[in-house]
Amino acid sequence: MHRITRAEAERGYVLKVWFSTGEVGLFDVEPYLEGPVFEPLKDPAYFRQVTVDEVAGTICWPNGADFCPDVIHREAGCHTSTRP
Numbered sequence: 001m002h003r004i005t006r007a008e009a010e011r012g013y014v015l016k017v018w019f020s021t022g023e024v025g026l027f028d029v030e031p032y033l034e035g036p037v038f039e040p041l042k043d044p045a046y047f048r049q050v051t052v053d054e055v056a057g058t059i060c061w062p063n064g065a066d067f068c069p070d071v072i073h074r075e076a077g078c079h080t081s082t083r084p
Contacts, residue, residue, distance in 0.1 A: 002073040003057030009048040013041070015059065017076055019069075025076025029067075037065045 006018040013030040033042055040046045040063050053060045060066040 025078035
């Protein structure tokens with residue numbers, strides 16, 4: 001299982017995510033913004049409130065919305081980074 005250690009909101013609904021393996025990728029959340037738990041993420045200010053749940057090793061928002069880190073890794077086009 002993959003673990004996310006850091007996440008930052010980029011342009012639109014894209015997150016830059018760092019994995020414990022040293023890999024970094026961009027995850028486009030927009031295709032997943034359906035249903036009541038994800039509706040608040042359509043607000044750019046709320047979207048930027050993304051944090052990392054250190055226990056689960058994934059991204060999350062204050063309302064409990066989250067994503068499986070394995071899905072994020074698969075969709076993010078990860079590569080190894082030498083920069084923090």
